[in-house]
Amino acid sequence: MTVTTDVLIAGAGPVGLTLANFLGKYGVRAIVVEQLPSLIDYPRGVGLDDESFRTIQSLGLAEEVLPFTVPQHVMRLVNGHGDVILTNDPKGEPYGWTRKHGFLQPEVDNALYEGLARYQGVEVRFAHTLTDIAEDADSVTATVEHTLEDGSTETFEIVAKYLVGCEGGKSPTRKWMGVNFEGKSPSTRWVVVDVNNDPLGTPNVYLGADPARPYVSIGLPHAVRRWEFMLFDDEPSEKVEDDAFVAELLKDHVPDSTKLDVIRRRVFTHHGRIASSFRKGRVLIAGDAAHLMPVWMGQGWNSGVRDATNLGWKLASVLKGHSDDRLLDTYTTERTDHAKAMIDLSMTFGSIIKPTDRKIAFLRDTAASAMNVLPQVKEYFTDMKFKPIPRYSSGVVVDQKTLAPGRADAKVGGGRFIPFRNTVEKNSPVGLQIIQPRVNTATATNVRLDDVMGDWWTIAAWGNDPTRLLDPEDVKLFRRLGGTFVTFISETQRPWAEQEFGYSSTVVGDTTNALKTWFDVRSVGAVILRPDHFVAAACLAQDLPKAFHATLEAAHATLATVSSATPTAPVETTPSTTARA
Numbered sequence: 001m002t003v004t005t006d007v008l009i010a011g012a013g014p015v016g017l018t019l020a021n022f023l024g025k026y027g028v029r030a031i032v033v034e035q036l037p038s039l040i041d042y043p044r045g046v047g048l049d050d051e052s053f054r055t056i057q058s059l060g061l062a063e064e065v066l067p068f069t070v071p072q073h074v075m076r077l078v079n080g081h082g083d084v085i086l087t088n089d090p091k092g093e094p095y096g097w098t099r100k101h102g103f104l105q106p107e108v109d110n111a112l113y114e115g116l117a118r119y120q121g122v123e124v125r126f127a128h129t130l131t132d133i134a135e136d137a138d139s140v141t142a143t144v145e146h147t148l149e150d151g152s153t154e155t156f157e158i159v160a161k162y163l164v165g166c167e168g169g170k171s172p173t174r175k176w177m178g179v180n181f182e183g184k185s186p187s188t189r190w191v192v193v194d195v196n197n198d199p200l201g202t203p204n205v206y207l208g209a210d211p212a213r214p215y216v217s218i219g220l221p222h223a224v225r226r227w228e229f230m231l232f233d234d235e236p237s238e239k240v241e242d243d244a245f246v247a248e249l250l251k252d253h254v255p256d257s258t259k260l261d262v263i264r265r266r267v268f269t270h271h272g273r274i275a276s277s278f279r280k281g282r283v284l285i286a287g288d289a290a291h292l293m294p295v296w297m298g299q300g301w302n303s304g305v306r307d308a309t310n311l312g313w314k315l316a317s318v319l320k321g322h323s324d325d326r327l328l329d330t331y332t333t334e335r336t337d338h339a340k341a342m343i344d345l346s347m348t349f350g351s352i353i354k355p356t357d358r359k360i361a362f363l364r365d366t367a368a369s370a371m372n373v374l375p376q377v378k379e380y381f382t383d384m385k386f387k388p389i390p391r392y393s394s395g396v397v398v399d400q401k402t403l404a405p406g407r408a409d410a411k412v413g414g415g416r417f418i419p420f421r422n423t424v425e426k427n428s429p430v431g432l433q434i435i436q437p438r439v440n441t442a443t444a445t446n447v448r449l450d451d452v453m454g455d456w457w458t459i460a461a462w463g464n465d466p467t468r469l470l471d472p473e474d475v476k477l478f479r480r481l482g483g484t485f486v487t488f489i490s491e492t493q494r495p496w497a498e499q500e501f502g503y504s505s506t507v508v509g510d511t512t513n514a515l516k517t518w519f520d521v522r523s524v525g526a527v528i529l530r531p532d533h534f535v536a537a538a539c540l541a542q543d544l545p546k547a548f549h550a551t552l553e554a555a556h557a558t559l560a561t562v563s564s565a566t567p568t569a570p571v572e573t574t575p576s577t578t579a580r581a
């Protein structure tokens with residue numbers, strides 16, 4: 001028996017399920033094979049970022065996920081005396097959601113799983129294990145073993161255009177690719193104890209940098225509480241099976257540990273590792289299969305969701321014939337640096353929490369107190385400014401300077417205002433996500449921006465109709481590719497813009513001035529947004545045609561598709577204007 005599909009995903013964890021949702025949404029066929037008989041039902045990840053919530057929103061699952069989250073999840077580092085030495089409580093909602101949420105992973109993963117029922121072309125097969133991979137020029141063939149209810153097995157093949165391994169840190173797919181998995185695996189062991197009947201009821205995250213025994217205590221939705229305790233080298237892992245040992249660990253953390261309804265207790269270690277490439281031919285990896293990081297910043301789950309968000313539209317573009325498969329190389333290029341930065345940050349956090357030497361702990365606490373005295377330093381930590389923001393400097397991005405080289409290098413003289421000077425590099429939004437404020441349109445009031453922008457590529461201009469800035473053939477081409485044109489405008493001018501531009505672009509009223517400020521500080525008037533809401537190109541209004549063609553090139557747009565739609569206006573191929581993977 002042989003089954004065919006477009007994308008075979010190995011692993012029905014959050015990354016595989018997120019990717020499958022994206023593929024379903026974009027009309028791509030996918031099969032997810034999962035070796036377990038069902039989804040994992042115990043908590044693992046506990047922190048969900050605003051970026052991930054934006055992804056869940058684009059999958060149309062925000063309402064389903066919200067009941068399993070708690071917003072504004074504050075994290076405090078406390079010392080051995082219980083004093084708070086560092087707080088992470090980032091304010092604002094630049095991407096449309098609070099910066100951190102506590103969440104129940106099994107329920108959120110399940111919402112992602114149930115979301116797949118919307119797509120006829122996507123199926124999940126439990127109790128299916130990937131046992132072998134073979135690749136040829138046109139496809140990848142996976143040998144899969146299905147374990148039946150009576151324990152017997154049957155083996156068959158799935159032939160796909162691409163295979164994505166999302167099976168976690170031990171990923172057989174990564175091993176098949178033969179890429180390095182570089183980094184460190186510190187030997188320190190921790191025990192995690194999750195309970196269903198939170199005996200404390202206090203919200204948020206406490207990281208206990210207590211030299212007597214470092215610990216973690218986290219209040220989660222639905223009365224779940226998590227503790228983690230560091231194990232000392234002379235404490236064998238088997239000890240966590242011993243109730244008396246666990247009661248001793250919990251003694252200073254809960255009034256009566258005999259009344260706990262334990263979900264699980266398990267020993268784990270941390271790893272900081274990253275694969276040297278996330279792609280080999282038709283085989284790719286995502287999530288823990290591609291990178292592993294310690295828990296401290298809550299970034300394992302979120303980094304995997306970032307991978308799926310980056311990869312989903314790229315696979316769809318290649319499979320729809322919009323782009324050639326070099327687009328898939330930009331997945332490694334774009335995701336590697338950020339994943340590495342998260343690994344480094346998480347490892348650093350671990351080294352702050354773990355010291356059990358009292359002298360080192362004293363020095364750390366003293367340094368933290370000193371830092372808290374300086375408001376700017378304190379804010380740096382409170383507002384989580386140390387958290388790396390994904391910013392792509394190469395990949396599907398167009399270097400803003402190359403669109404107007406003369407102006408970018410021009411000297412300001414005679415009081416002339418030359419917007420590109422100074423701002424090009426420092427304030428360029430290229431490679432960053434656009435913000436997501438609340439907006440109005442003719443048919444919607446006070447909604448999140450993405451909900452009115454469409455699901456695929458967007459060309460947006462401030463105060464202008466982008467269709468009037470582009471060559472008509474390019475307008476047709478962009479529409480043929482499924483793109484949306486958007487006019488951003490102050491809410492006060494929306495009625496005028498709807499009359500003037502409403503037939504050719506979606507007019508979006510900026511009710512909070514957030515978009516005006518965003519365009520203002522970056523000195524740009526038009527942007528080309530990728531399906532994942534990252535800015536591929538930004539320019540002055542008149543430069544939009546150039547930016548459009550440079551973006552096509554950066555996205556490795558298939559010339560056949562482009563030229564058939566633009567017989568009189570072939571695509572400019574100006575390598576110097578394009579940042580390449």
Ligand SMILES: O=C(O)CCc1cccc(O)c1
Nearest residue numbers: 047073205216295296297298
């Ligand atoms: O990001 C969060 O909200 C919590 C991150 C965290 C910290 C320590 C342990 C752990 O399991 C998660």
